[in-house]
Amino acid sequence: MKDTIEIRWHGRGGQGAKTAALLLADVAFKTGKYVQGFPEYGPERMGAPITAYNRISSDPIRVHSNIYTPLYVVVVDESLIESVDVTAGLKEDGAIVVNTPKSADEIRPHLNGYKGKVYTLDAREISMQTLGKNFPNSPMLAAIVAVSGIMEKDAFLADMRVSYKHKFAKKPEVIEGNMKALELAFAEVTK
Amino acid sequence: MGIRERLSGNEAVAHAIKQINPDVMPAFPITPSTEIPQFVSTFISNGEIDTEFIPVESEHSAMSAAIGAEAAGCRTLTATSSCGMALMWEELYVAASNRLPLALALVNRALSGPININCDHSDSMGARDTGWIQIYAENNQEVYDNFVQAYRIAEHKDVRLPIMVCQDGFITSHAVENIELIETDQVKKFVGEYEPEQYLLNPKMPMAMGPYATSPFYMETKMAQNEAMKNAKKVILDVADEFARMTGRQYGFFEEYRLEDADYAIVMIGSAAGTTKDAIDELRNQGKKVGLLKLRVFRPFPGDEIAKALSHTKAVAILDRSEGFRAGGGPLSAEIKEHFYDAGLTTKAVSYIYGLGGRDYTVDEAKQVYAELEDMIENGTKLPQYRYIGLRK
Numbered sequence: 001m002k003d004t005i006e007i008r009w010h011g012r013g014g015q016g017a018k019t020a021a022l023l024l025a026d027v028a029f030k031t032g033k034y035v036q037g038f039p040e041y042g043p044e045r046m047g048a049p050i051t052a053y054n055r056i057s058s059d060p061i062r063v064h065s066n067i068y069t070p071l072y073v074v075v076v077d078e079s080l081i082e083s084v085d086v087t088a089g090l091k092e093d094g095a096i097v098v099n100t101p102k103s104a105d106e107i108r109p110h111l112n113g114y115k116g117k118v119y120t121l122d123a124r125e126i127s128m129q130t131l132g133k134n135f136p137n138s139p140m141l142a143a144i145v146a147v148s149g150i151m152e153k154d155a156f157l158a159d160m161r162v163s164y165k166h167k168f169a170k171k172p173e174v175i176e177g178n179m180k181a182l183e184l185a186f187a188e189v190t191k
Numbered sequence: 192m193g194i195r196e197r198l199s200g201n202e203a204v205a206h207a208i209k210q211i212n213p214d215v216m217p218a219f220p221i222t223p224s225t226e227i228p229q230f231v232s233t234f235i236s237n238g239e240i241d242t243e244f245i246p247v248e249s250e251h252s253a254m255s256a257a258i259g260a261e262a263a264g265c266r267t268l269t270a271t272s273s274c275g276m277a278l279m280w281e282e283l284y285v286a287a288s289n290r291l292p293l294a295l296a297l298v299n300r301a302l303s304g305p306i307n308i309n310c311d312h313s314d315s316m317g318a319r320d321t322g323w324i325q326i327y328a329e330n331n332q333e334v335y336d337n338f339v340q341a342y343r344i345a346e347h348k349d350v351r352l353p354i355m356v357c358q359d360g361f362i363t364s365h366a367v368e369n370i371e372l373i374e375t376d377q378v379k380k381f382v383g384e385y386e387p388e389q390y391l392l393n394p395k396m397p398m399a400m401g402p403y404a405t406s407p408f409y410m411e412t413k414m415a416q417n418e419a420m421k422n423a424k425k426v427i428l429d430v431a432d433e434f435a436r437m438t439g440r441q442y443g444f445f446e447e448y449r450l451e452d453a454d455y456a457i458v459m460i461g462s463a464a465g466t467t468k469d470a471i472d473e474l475r476n477q478g479k480k481v482g483l484l485k486l487r488v489f490r491p492f493p494g495d496e497i498a499k500a501l502s503h504t505k506a507v508a509i510l511d512r513s514e515g516f517r518a519g520g521g522p523l524s525a526e527i528k529e530h531f532y533d534a535g536l537t538t539k540a541v542s543y544i545y546g547l548g549g550r551d552y553t554v555d556e557a558k559q560v561y562a563e564l565e566d567m568i569e570n571g572t573k574l575p576q577y578r579y580i581g582l583r584k
Binding site for chain 2: 022025026029034035036037038039040041060061062063064065066068
């Protein structure tokens with residue numbers, strides 16, 4: 001269990017944080033890892049804060065509790081930083097990735113003194129550019145793959161194309177936009 | 192060869208259903224089991240299976256329709272959770288007493304109130320005396336494997352009882368994890384065709400089903416149900432052995448994890464057992480002799496076997512994920528202590544309640560339970576015989 005990477009996602013209901021966690025489990029599975037991807041639900045309604053989790057390991061995963069000391073945290077909705085303690089238990093040798101137009105230096109003072117690495121990405125802007133709508137989860141998924149190095153960029157993009165073909169079988173016109181969003185996110189996520 | 196996949200628990204059950212291709216599935220949606228009928232109806236509309244899906248207007252009707260279909264001679268199932276099962280209450284007894292081997296994919300969820308969508312075992316534990324076989328799972332692999340074995344157990348001529356295949360709501364039902372699937376032709380061969388000896392739509396042997404039983408006859412039907420439940424024990428083990436020959440995955444009434452030489456044991460059901468296993472490995476590395484008995488089969492209750500497996504321990508913590516409201520612990524604890532008495536054991540057994548309404552259960556909390564057992568035995572510290580894990584301070 002020592003080499004298990006634990007990731008916690010913070011989002012709002014309807015933004016796709018759970019879907020992103022499941023997609024991350026999917027792509028990590030394809031690299032031959034043992035994976036977990038699971039949501040923690042509060043009240044089921046659009047806009048309510050939700051948490052989702054990933055464990056990725058070389059060994060079978062047995063633990064079924066939530067994650068309290070993650071190596072990485074992904075914040076899909078910047079406004080949560082003010083209402084949720086997103087860095088709670090976050091390891092100092094890990095990192096947090098926040099969806100925001102602001103820089104890491106601007107965000108850091110809002111992170112309860114977190115001393116680890118802070119990355120930011122304007123996932124909303126990327127999504128609006130590539131899809132014409134605000135679906136921040138695809139860019140944030142690419143950002144956490146880039147930051148964590150769970151897998152190589154080219155292998156990730158190839159796997160995601162397959163996943164999207166399956167997921168968007170009935171609306172293939174959105175596949176290219178999503179792929180572009182992933183590539184931009186890889187390029188733009190910054191410390 | 193097994194097929195390596197990653198699926199949620201609900202996807203895993205739906206996949207088993209697809210492979211088995213049962214005849215009829217009436218269902219009404221309720222969180223967190225909704226995905227199961229949703230996936231199955233997609234398989235049907237895609238032409239992948241020819242199961243007759245009956246969208247009913249309530250769980251009461253779902254179980255009624257399932258009873259009707261099974262009585263007619265069809266291999267039948269439904270899925271539900273929590274209040275959905277509560278609404279099936281009357282029919283649960285009808286299914287069992289009419290000896291209808293239908294399957295219920297139960298995704299365990301707390302009962303109201305306060306209203307809560309998350310996992311505990313109150314729904315199935317409330318139904319423990321309805322005459323259904325109950326099998327529980329730690330993860331997606333186990334719930335899949337249990338479902339593949341379910342009809343073989345339920346439909347066996349010595350059993351003919353309905354079966355509940357349970358998994359933990361959200362914790363396994365909505366968690367994507369690695370899984371090894373069985374080839375569909377192997378599943379079909381293992382499960383076989385359903386050939387009931389007696390059924391309503393058999394013109395060669397007209398029969399009545401579910402008639403009134405007067406006092407001179409009613410009690411014998413109950414005794415017969417209990418005999419069937421006794422017979423189920425052998426059938427469950429036989430089916431598990433055959434399943435192991437096919438897959439290499441061996442099941443029994445329960446799993447013993449590092450229990451053989453353990454001084455202190457936790458007994459529990461479901462997904463939290465995996466968390467306890469991680470705690471055990473950590474404590475074993477520190478030289479602590481701790482182990483786990485994870486119960487798979489709750490009905491029929493393998494009480495003698497449990498007592499024997501725990502007889503060498505110094506103390507046992509019995510963890511229930513449902514309240515019994517007897518002001519003294521949950522149902523698992525009550526039944527195990529009964530069998531300790533019958534087996535002449537004086538092993539200290541402490542009842543704990545954990546995980547109600549989705550309250551998390553962590554590795555640290557499991558370690559704390561072992562520490563409390565050790566403290567009680569080694570230092571003579573008095574431990575309340577009934578306590579909660581992880582309550583808000």
